[in-house]
Amino acid sequence: MHNVNLWSEEFGAETDPPILLIMGSMSQGVxxxxxxxGRLAAGGRRVIRYDHRDTGRSDTVDFAAQPYTWNDVKDDVYRVMDxxxxxxxxxxxxxAGGLxxxxxxxxxxxxVRSLTVIASSPLGGGxxxxxxxxxxxxxxxxxxLPEPAPEFVDHYRTLMAAPPPEGRRALVDGMVAEQRVLxxxxxxxxxxxxxxxQERIYDRARDLSAVANHRLAAMADPDFEPVGVLDQVRVPTLVVEGSHEPVKPGHGAVIAEQIPGARLMVVAGMxxxxxxxxxxxxxxxxxxxTAE
Incomplete structure (x- = not known):
């Protein structure tokens, strides 16, 4: 399904080497x-960021009438570049943007000129x-793979058991609480x-609830991630992980081990x-x- 309009913006000179920023699941480009x-653009890069379908200013869809899979979300990467x-x-x-x-x-x-994955998991790692x-x-x-930190598990177990918040203030409060854990x-x-x-994210969303379609897309295509293919990556790869990663602790090291020549960078405190x-x-x- 490709008849979806995607919001994007770019910074820096058009003649500079392009960097495409791919945010995670259910997340806006901002x-x-x-x-x-700004730091990347000031460093001489043409920087592009975009909202995934069903997030932010990009189109939202009726998933029941127009279902899609994560392969479609992946193909949006090519569409933005084009x-x-x-x-x-x-x-x-x-x-998930790293995936x-x-x-x-x-x-x-x-x-792909080079690949940088931040706070991500290895493709096909489950x-x-x-x-x-x-x-x-x-x-x-x-x-x-190593499982999430206890505080992450506790937060989402509590969230799943609670009634959904209603109204801007309650929704933003919940978004801030989630960001605190992350x-x-x-x-x-x-x-x-x-x-x-988070108020900016709330206010610029066409339909904040549409992000749940990303979960439906993942369930619609359980074989989205091929297994055992990372040794085929031949582009220069940088893997960035925080020392205090609560969602995917240690996953960066697995990526770096599987991609030939990849370099792992652990950022203190992140x-x-x-x-x-x-x-x-x-x-x-x-x-x-990304220096060329």
Whole structure:
């Protein structure tokens, strides 16, 4: 299903090497912080960020009438590149965006100049099943990826048992609480700045509830992630993980082990988000990694 309009924007000179930022599941492109994007553009990169379908300013759909899969979400990566006239780009993916980047690097290597994955899991590693088993109290089979931190599990178990919030204030409160958990425990949490960003996300969404379609898309295509293909990645790869990652702890090391020549960078204090304290370190690493 491709008849979906996607919101995107770009920064920097059109003649600079392009970086395409791919945010995670159910997440708007503006979760790539403005300062983070600005540092990349100031470093001589043409930076593009976009809202996935069913998030932010991109189109939302009636999933029952127009179902799609995560392969369609992956194909949106190519569509954004095509819309901006970019034949190949440096891909930088966060969380599930990192999974999309890994798959594109396997599937269409000629369109990828380099790959950076941040707070992500290895393609085909079964990260979704690990989280589901953790939330439902099921044992993890031997050889599974490390499971989320207890505070992450506790938060989402409580959330699943509670009635859904109603109204802007209650919804934003819930979004801030979620960000607090995702932020981790390694750095101070700026609640005021987080609230301003979550209010922005709430206010720019065409339909905030439409993000749930990403879960339906994942269930519609359980074989989205091919297994045992990361050794096919031949583009230069940087893997970034926070020392206090609460969702996918240790998953970055697995990615780096499976992709030939990949480099693992552990950022002290960082959790699953991109707070201001890590912008300089992470963007400097990306700029060095994407130097041409």
């Amino acid at each position: 979760l790539w912080p403005d300062e983070f994007v 819309i901006h006239g970019v034949q190949s780009a440096h891909l930088v993916g966060h969380s 999309l980047g890994q798959l594109v690097a396997v599937e269409r290597p000629e369109r 990260e979704g099943q690990v989280i589901v088993r953790a939330l439902t109290g099921q044992p993890q089979p031997q050889g599974s 932020h981790g425990t390694g750095l101070p949490f700026d609640e005021d700045a987080t609230r301003r960003l 959790g699953h988000t991109l707070p201001p304290e890590v912008h300089e370190e992470v963007t400097d690493a990306i700029l060095a990694h």
